[in-house]
Amino acid sequence: xxxxxxxxxxGGANIASLRFALGRLGRESVLTTDAALISTASxxxxxxxxxxxxxxDQLRAASLDTLIPRLTRPLLGICLGMQLxxxxxxxxxxxxxxxxxxxxxxxxxxxxxxxxxxxxxxxxRRAGVPLLDGxxxxxxxxxxxxxxxxxxxxxxxxxxxGTDFAAVAGHGNFLAAQFHPERSGTVGARLLENFLTRx
Amino acid sequence: MRDGQVVKGVQFxxxxxxxxxxxxxxxxxxxxxDELVFYxxxxxxxxRTVDRGWISRVAALLDIPFCVAGGIxxxxxxxxxxxxxxxxxxxxxxxxxxxxxxxxxxxxFGTQCVVVGVDxxxxxxxxxxxxxxxxxxxxxxSGRDTVEWVREAQARGAGEIVLNCMxxxxxxxxxxxxxxxxxxxxxxxxxxxxxxxxxxxxxxEVFEQAQVDGALAASVFHSAQLDIGSLKAYLGxxxxxxxx
Numbered sequence: 308x309x310x311x312x313x314x315x316x317x318g319g320a321n322i323a324s325l326r327f328a329l330g331r332l333g334r335e336s337v338l339t340t341d342a343a344l345i346s347t348a349s350x351x352x353x354x355x356x357x358x359x360x361x362x363x364d365q366l367r368a369a370s371l372d373t374l375i376p377r378l379t380r381p382l383l384g385i386c387l388g389m390q391l392x393x394x395x396x397x398x399x400x401x402x403x404x405x406x407x408x409x410x411x412x413x414x415x416x417x418x419x420x421x422x423x424x425x426x427x428x429x430x431x432r433r434a435g436v437p438l439l440d441g442x443x444x445x446x447x448x449x450x451x452x453x454x455x456x457x458x459x460x461x462x463x464x465x466x467x468x469g470t471d472f473a474a475v476a477g478h479g480n481f482l483a484a485q486f487h488p489e490r491s492g493t494v495g496a497r498l499l500e501n502f503l504t505r506x
Numbered sequence: 507m508r509d510g511q512v513v514k515g516v517q518f519x520x521x522x523x524x525x526x527x528x529x530x531x532x533x534x535x536x537x538x539x540d541e542l543v544f545y546x547x548x549x550x551x552x553x554r555t556v557d558r559g560w561i562s563r564v565a566a567l568l569d570i571p572f573c574v575a576g577g578i579x580x581x582x583x584x585x586x587x588x589x590x591x592x593x594x595x596x597x598x599x600x601x602x603x604x605x606x607x608x609x610x611x612x613x614x615f616g617t618q619c620v621v622v623g624v625d626x627x628x629x630x631x632x633x634x635x636x637x638x639x640x641x642x643x644x645x646x647x648s649g650r651d652t653v654e655w656v657r658e659a660q661a662r663g664a665g666e667i668v669l670n671c672m673x674x675x676x677x678x679x680x681x682x683x684x685x686x687x688x689x690x691x692x693x694x695x696x697x698x699x700x701x702x703x704x705x706x707x708x709x710x711e712v713f714e715q716a717q718v719d720g721a722l723a724a725s726v727f728h729s730a731q732l733d734i735g736s737l738k739a740y741l742g743x744x745x746x747x748x749x750x
Contacts, residue, residue: 323591327566357616421695423618425665426719427540427749447749449571451593451618490571490593492535 311335312503313348315375317365317388322354325385328489332500340369350503351380355387359396359411359454362387363403376406381480381506383499386452389476389483398454406481407461409473411454420469423453428486430464430474430494437505438475438482438498439464446494448474448486455485480506507546507576510560514724516677519642521547525728531564531572534727537734539570540749543596543668543722546576547640558590565591573621576640581610588615596621596668599637602648602655605662612663617695622664626652626685627672633685636672652685653692660695667693668722671701678704678726686716698722706732706740713746 312329314322316338329336336352337344345351353375355362366372375382384392391403396411403411416422427447432439448466455472458465466474466485475498476483482502488495507513512530513521527544534542544564561574574587575596584595595615601608601622611620625639633652638644648655656667669689671682681702690697696719699712703723712721726732738748 323562323589324565324593327591328569330566331569416694418694423616423665425618425696487571490569492569496569 309334309349311337311348313345313351314338315345315351315353315366315371315388316340317353317355317357317362322356324487325352325354325489328496328499329503332496332503334503340371342370342374345371345374346378346380349380350506351378351382353382353384353388353391355385355389355391357387359387359390359398359401359403362391363401366391366404372404376404379480381482381502383502384481384483385489386485386487389485390454390456392476392481392483393456396454407476407478407483409456409459409461411456413454414468417469423451424455424468425451428466428468428474430466430486431471432464433458434463436463436477438477438501440501440505441497442494442501448484448488448491448494450474450486452485482506507544507560512728513547514728516675516725527560528563528567530728531567534734535568535570538738538749539734540720541570542568542572544572544574544576545596545640546574558586561587561590561592575621575623579607581607581614584611584615584619588619594619594621594666596623598623598625598639601659602635602637602650605658608659608662608664612665617663617665620664621666621668622656622659623668623670624652624655624659624689625670625672626689628685633688639670639672653689656689656692660693664695666696666698668698668700671699674702675700677702678708678731680704680708681712681716681721683711683715686712686718690717696720704731706737709737710741710744710746713741714744 390411392406393409414422429445461476461478462473464475465471474485488498515521571593573594574592579600625636635648635650637648674682681699698720699718700722703726
């Protein structure tokens, strides 16, 4: 039985649903900023709620901004946690961790297309990777966000909201989902399960 | 929701017990509901917060988003509900009493968390907002025009509007298309239709004719008159995009 999944504590409120989702997959989790725990956990999740700058400040305060890029175990960034893995976010012009290449940009609201992008939307696969095993082309996932990464070299699946954006990304042991797998029904559960069992 | 059980009234009166929260939550999850809303109408004694332990049990069970409404009067109470695992909070009467609450909630938790519920019905040719609708003895007209209130709520940071058309609630004669279309024209954030669903055609009509983003229903599902899976298949066959 592997040890608990380390969820990096960014000070955001609502991570209860993520912990419950891991629990449904039979995995314990620990919410932590402890470098030793994070470095030795079998899997690490970087969740994210709130604003990019505040989240980066939290990571820096715990010296995690230097630790995270050096992790060798699988890490999954979720929502804002995905954006933090990239070079920067246009939200308050915030430099981020720079592990993946790209800058998160804000959606432009249009009539009939409000920002935040909130609700169920479809994944379009752009690569065949174990993280997406068993997830059909066009599968629906639950999104809540105002910023997104443009499609790039590391994009594994994209979603269209006015323009196409990176919904799932990854390079090496660093993986990311812009949607909330913990709230995306069986599709989200499958992505989490793939992350925990195939990486 | 009242004291741990799911109840449903007709036009906000005469609530009957419909079942256990977790049983119904599981059933709707498995049938393919896209989101669940829990209206907690447990009476809250003056100045005290109601027990929210049930939220964690629901959060542990559900893998779809859910919203909690009822009795959220402060940022602190909202935080408690969200920390228990709810994805969104919905405010209604407390926001009418203090519209600044919407602003505070949006600032603290983000607009995506903040749903404003609006109970509305036509009176003398105008749509008017009602308050304290959980308790028939205290229900009264709020003095606000529905369209104006929907505009103000959005300006203050409401990320979603649930428009509950009271004259249709629980009677299953169809959504109030005219009212919803009127509010749709003033609503840039997601608009959810509520009140009146009684047949699958009603769902199709409200999406096609009022361009709402979602349709909420209670009685018609609680009574098992419609199951969500076949309803979605029907809507899909009419060309309405549904998650399958």
